[in-house]
Amino acid sequence: MDNMLMDRIKGGMYGVAVGDALGGTTEFMTEREIKEKYGYLTEIIGGGVWNLEPGEVTDDTMMTLGAADGILENAEEPVEAIGHFFMEWYRTRPKDIGNIIRHVFGKYEGDWFETAFVAHMDLGQSAGNGSLMRCLPVALAYKELADLDRVTIMQSRMTHYDPRCAEVCVMYNRIAHRLLQGEDLGTSIKAEVKGSEYEEHLEALPDCPPSGFIVHTFRWVLYILLHTANFEEVVQKAANLGGDSDTIGAIAGGLAGIYYSYEGIPARYANAILIKERLDHTISQLYEMRTSC
Numbered sequence: 001m002d003n004m005l006m007d008r009i010k011g012g013m014y015g016v017a018v019g020d021a022l023g024g025t026t027e028f029m030t031e032r033e034i035k036e037k038y039g040y041l042t043e044i045i046g047g048g049v050w051n052l053e054p055g056e057v058t059d060d061t062m063m064t065l066g067a068a069d070g071i072l073e074n075a076e077e078p079v080e081a082i083g084h085f086f087m088e089w090y091r092t093r094p095k096d097i098g099n100i101i102r103h104v105f106g107k108y109e110g111d112w113f114e115t116a117f118v119a120h121m122d123l124g125q126s127a128g129n130g131s132l133m134r135c136l137p138v139a140l141a142y143k144e145l146a147d148l149d150r151v152t153i154m155q156s157r158m159t160h161y162d163p164r165c166a167e168v169c170v171m172y173n174r175i176a177h178r179l180l181q182g183e184d185l186g187t188s189i190k191a192e193v194k195g196s197e198y199e200e201h202l203e204a205l206p207d208c209p210p211s212g213f214i215v216h217t218f219r220w221v222l223y224i225l226l227h228t229a230n231f232e233e234v235v236q237k238a239a240n241l242g243g244d245s246d247t248i249g250a251i252a253g254g255l256a257g258i259y260y261s262y263e264g265i266p267a268r269y270a271n272a273i274l275i276k277e278r279l280d281h282t283i284s285q286l287y288e289m290r291t292s293c
């Protein structure tokens with residue numbers, strides 16, 4: 001077994017779950033409210049608007065697992081399989097589910113891309129961060145860049161018609177692809193956002209709220225990743241922003257988890273995750289897929 005690769009894949013999946021579970025406590029709060037209530041939140045304590053159990057994850061992690069399971073079921077054409085796992089999860093009546101995705105699931109009648117367009121028209125926009133928060137398994141499972149790009153775009157378009165979503169998902173997964181090969185975090189980010197609207201926003205503190213709008217989310221994710229020195233700092237920074245903190249934490253945590261690897265995730269964080277067993281099972285299958293053939 002390639003232990004370093006396994007550690008990075010495991011770090012990526014746990015990074016999403018930990019960022020989600022920690023940030024779930026502060027979702028929709030303002031920075032000031034968080035400061036008043038928690039000082040600076042550093043522990044996975046649950047609660048928050050969803051009244052979470054400590055270590056309970058939300059839609060970010062559950063849909064990441066759905067995307068992973070769909071890919072593992074049909075690596076060639078995973079859209080239907082991913083959709084099947086999404087709907088299976090949707091039928092469990094999850095408490096946290098984004099507006100765009102809820103709308104798509106409610107309207108779905110057999111054609112994902114068509115439904116995503118209908119939702120985009122109904123809602124007047126579809127530039128949410130919901131396809132970004134779940135796309136990491138594509139980069140973990142496929143080692144060829146052509147497959148990575150193709151599946152990353154498809155999984156995004158299943159629910160998010162706005163082209164900015166697929167565009168950011170591709171940048172994100174290409175960064176993950178570099179990190180899996182041991183490249184430096186800062187170098188990988190700069191290489192992949194080059195020429196995009198994100199390039200000029202890497203240094204200064206974002207002047208946008210930490211919202212679920214894909215452009216805002218990605219600006220915060222990149223800023224956090226470039227201005228922290230270890231995994232803990234990444235997910236804590238996201239959690240203490242408030243707003244869409246669980247999703248920003250999950251997205252930033254996924255890349256940080258690959259880069260700093262599973263070994264870099266504090267054990268108290270990884271051990272707190274309630275669905276550890278399911279996560280571990282999917283992680284070993286992702287590793288097998290990437291390293292077979």
Ligand SMILES: [Mg+2]
Nearest residue numbers: 058059060246
């Ligand atoms: Mg969530």
